[in-house]
Amino acid sequence: MSKKMRFAIIGAGVIAPLHARAIVSHPEAELAAVVDAVPEKAAKIAEEFGAAHVYTDTRQMLQECDVDVVCICVPSGGHRDATVAAAEAGKHVLCEKPLGITKADMDEMIEACRSHGVKLATVFQKRTTPHALLTKKAINEGKLGKLVLGDAYLKYYRSPEYYKSAGWRGTWAIDGGGALMNQGVHGIDIIRWMMGEVDSVFAYTAPLIHDIEVEDTAVAVLKYKNGAFGVIQGTTSVNPGQEPRFEIHGEHGTIIYGDSGFKVWKTVDGDAAPLVSEGSAEGADDPNAISSDGHYILIDDLIQAVREDREPLISGEEARKSVDLILAIYESSRTGKEIKL
Known part of the structure; x- marks a missing residue:
């Protein structure tokens, strides 16, 4: 077997243990280093998951430590x-969502990885769930016929304490936005992946509950390029948080599902909903209540993409589409105009 691929994690916050757990449980991977500006945080993750090296400086780690892949887990x-x-140091990259918070950031990231010949993959683990994969397959096979409506209801709750827990949360400069850019980006990626490219959007966004500069509540109306319409609702203001819900309607059927399973699966050909094990409404109220299963799948995919020299499942170009849509929603809310993508 090829030698194990060595990983480093940059950023030892809430999401880092999901990456670490997935890495150490993969037979072809090992965790070599953890980087964080706060040495105690990096040391805690390194000790728990058996990483030999702890750093407070990313560039020092890239110069000194023999790693193949870097997981980017710092604030957006x-x-x-x-x-x-990482790209300039010749390391492959697995970046947490969102890919970046501006078009210029994403352009630079994609170009750096391309010009240095390294892979750029992004974490959208909701794409790896059985419900998402089966729904996408049904759409691709034409079971729903012409698509009419594609809606994403992303009603999370985050407490005031959550926003106070780190100075970057709820800021334009570092969080890049609020309920859409941080929590809702997963669901926005899903509905755009299911329905196809978005043509235009009109939206309202505001901080209705929390004392933050970005939105905690957003509603957007979408027109897809295939002619279908849709709605996105994204919040961190709904108490208690609700299970994310995706509703796909076509001329020949309807599929509605959430984290806990299919709610509706009706097609004119009479197919029954596929039997898959039910999940849970993970992360609706608590960002710590998220499984590492999806991270394992995406880490495995990146390892194989490197070995096979192919594009990762969710490349930088693919991952940027959800951010471009969110930025258009923000522009619509700011200007009061319909925004073409």
């Missing part, structure tokens, strides 16, 4: 700098 506004530094 830091994704560009960490990704570009």
Whole structure:
């Protein structure tokens, strides 16, 4: 067997243990290093998951430590700098969502990885669930016929304490936005992946409950390029948080599902809903209540993409589409106009 691929994690916050758990449980991977500006945080993750090296400086780690892949787990506004530094050092990159928080950031990240010949993959683990994969397959096979409506209801709750827990949360400069850019980006990626490219959007966004500068509540109306319409609702203001819900309607059927399973699966050909094990409404109220299963699948995919020299499942170009849509929603809310993508 090829030698194990060595990983480093940059950023030892809430999401880092999901990456670490997935890495150490993979037979072809090992966790070599953890980086965080706060040495105690990096040391805690390193000790728990058996990483030999702890750093407080990303560039020092990239110079000194023999790693193949870097997992970017810093706050969203830091994704560009960490990704570009890794690419320049010849390391493959697995970046947490969102890819970046501006078009310029994403352009730079994609170009840096391309020009240095490294892979850029992004974490959208909701694409790996059985419900998402079966729904996408049904759409691709034409079971729903012409698509008419594609809606995403992403009603999360985050407490005031959550926003106070780190100075970057709820800021434009580092979080890049609120309920859509941080929590809702997963669901926005899903509905765009299911329905296809978006033609235009009109939206309202505001902080209705929390004392933050970005939105905690958003509603957007979408027109897809295939002619279908849709709605996105994204919040961190709904208490208690609700299970994310995706509703796909076509001329020949309807599929509605959430984290806990299919709610509706009706097609004119009379197919029964596929039997899959039910999940849970993970992360609706608590960002710590998220499984590492999806991260394992995406880490495995990146390892195989490197070995086979192919594009990862969710490339940088693919991952940026959800951010471009969110940025258009913000522009619509700011200007009061319909925005073409």
